[in-house]
Amino acid sequence: MRGTVVRTAGLACALGYGAFIVWLYAQQPRTVAQVTGGIQAHVGLYVVDQAAFEEAVDHFRHERFPAARVAFERADPARRDPATQFYIAYSYYRQGWGRLYHDDALYRAGLEAVDQAARLAPGGRFVTTDASLPLRSSDELRAELQRGIDKDPSDFNPLKVFRARQ
Amino acid sequence: MTEAIERTAPSEAWAAREAVVLPLIFLTVALLGGMRVSADGSGFRFVPPPLISLVLAVLLIAVLVRGRRLEPLWLMSNCRAPLENLNGGVVLVTLFFASAQLFNCVAPDAGLAHLVFNTVLFLLLWNTLAAGPEAGRLLHSLLVLFGSAFILKHIVLAGLYAPEAGLTRRVLTVLLEGVTLGTMDGTPQASATGYVAFAAVLLFFVGLFLLPGAPAPGRERPASASLPSAPDAEEILEP
Numbered sequence: 568m569r570g571t572v573v574r575t576a577g578l579a580c581a582l583g584y585g586a587f588i589v590w591l592y593a594q595q596p597r598t599v600a601q602v603t604g605g606i607q608a609h610v611g612l613y614v615v616d617q618a619a620f621e622e623a624v625d626h627f628r629h630e631r632f633p634a635a636r637v638a639f640e641r642a643d644p645a646r647r648d649p650a651t652q653f654y655i656a657y658s659y660y661r662q663g664w665g666r667l668y669h670d671d672a673l674y675r676a677g678l679e680a681v682d683q684a685a686r687l688a689p690g691g692r693f694v695t696t697d698a699s700l701p702l703r704s705s706d707e708l709r710a711e712l713q714r715g716i717d718k719d720p721s722d723f724n725p726l727k728v729f730r731a732r733q
Numbered sequence: 734m735t736e737a738i739e740r741t742a743p744s745e746a747w748a749a750r751e752a753v754v755l756p757l758i759f760l761t762v763a764l765l766g767g768m769r770v771s772a773d774g775s776g777f778r779f780v781p782p783p784l785i786s787l788v789l790a791v792l793l794i795a796v797l798v799r800g801r802r803l804e805p806l807w808l809m810s811n812c813r814a815p816l817e818n819l820n821g822g823v824v825l826v827t828l829f830f831a832s833a834q835l836f837n838c839v840a841p842d843a844g845l846a847h848l849v850f851n852t853v854l855f856l857l858l859w860n861t862l863a864a865g866p867e868a869g870r871l872l873h874s875l876l877v878l879f880g881s882a883f884i885l886k887h888i889v890l891a892g893l894y895a896p897e898a899g900l901t902r903r904v905l906t907v908l909l910e911g912v913t914l915g916t917m918d919g920t921p922q923a924s925a926t927g928y929v930a931f932a933a934v935l936l937f938f939v940g941l942f943l944l945p946g947a948p949a950p951g952r953e954r955p956a957s958a959s960l961p962s963a964p965d966a967e968e969i970l971e972p
Contacts (some may be wrong), residue, residue, distance in 0.1 A: 570748040574816050577752025581760065581823050588764045597776030 596645075604645015615651060616642045627654055628699070632662040649687040653695055653705060656681035660702075660712055664732045669715040677712045681705050701733040750943060751808070752820040758940040759827035765933040766834025769842075770923040772895075780842060782833040785851045790832035792858045793875075794825075797941070799862055800871035803828075807945035828940070835937050838930045839882035841890065850882060868946050875941070879934050887927035894921045 596602045607613035623638030635658050643651035656677045663673030684693045685705040693705040702708045711733060721727070767780040782790075797803035808821030840850040857878055866874055893906050 570745050571816065573745060573748045574752040574820050577749070577756065578816070578819055578823060580753060581756035581827065584757065584760050585827070588760060591764070592767065592779045592781055595778060597778060601776075 600644040608647040615648045632658040649684040649693045652684035759831035762831035762937045763834045766838035770925040772921040772923045782837045786833040786836040789836045793832045802868045802946045
């Protein structure tokens, strides 16, 4: 009888542990905070640090993008909140935007963040409620970032300098 | 063989080993085998096994069965209860993924070195399969195989591509990349990756040592003897 209990408990442990490993390989968390945050999000216990989020949005509005990202990372250490990830992507876009050229490294980081926001949002598309942002959805922001990275003949169009930052 | 196995109640110790200890060991190896800690401080990442690692894992299991270090009938047979068979099946599945991730762990992730390492591992395993060594020698042979691959990747190559490498090492790296036409992949890893890989290799061998194997030659159980539980590793390794 005890042997059966041990075997059943062992089977349950192995299946649970195996599922956790599959989750780790599928989600690819990069830090311990992302692992714990991911688990908390799955059981509905994950919350964003609201004070840090508001501080980050304030930095963002004042164009202090690196400081904004530090605060956003503090607000959402597990990268589980689509709104925070959208703001992070937007900060990369605005910081990397230039009248003559765009910073490809920042744009790529922005793409990664906007993809994460889209993954986390229901239906794979995030729409912000912040009316001050011209690009409202993850699709629009993604397209803008991708356009900045892509190299095509329009890059040599001198009228490009009149384009406005979104 | 199947006819020779008569079903009796296995001991609780063996039940714990088969249902708890072995799956947990092999799952931990599967977890650690793909873990890489970046040298640039961007955290860690988990690398799933490439196809070649799965092929090598199948070959390794064939070698273990051939060398009688693993006796599948001790884990799954029609003489066992369904729950026991489930536990045995979990051991076999976790052993497969642990083996695949161990190959993933001791071989470089990309480039020419990945190809060379995996080809050599494949040939050595095939050779071991053909030679069919007995259980004790097989463990020794596998220890040499994984130990040398570990040293080459995590000590020699990691030393060459370390970010803080000196001038001599930088010159050697440039020469190596020149000779291989730039196909060597030298992504620097944090030293923690090596420690994690060492733990994975060590744990894998503990798991192999605990696997139920066949009795040593000359010590086969008579067909009439019942199968109380899987034999201990010590018993197998006795001369």
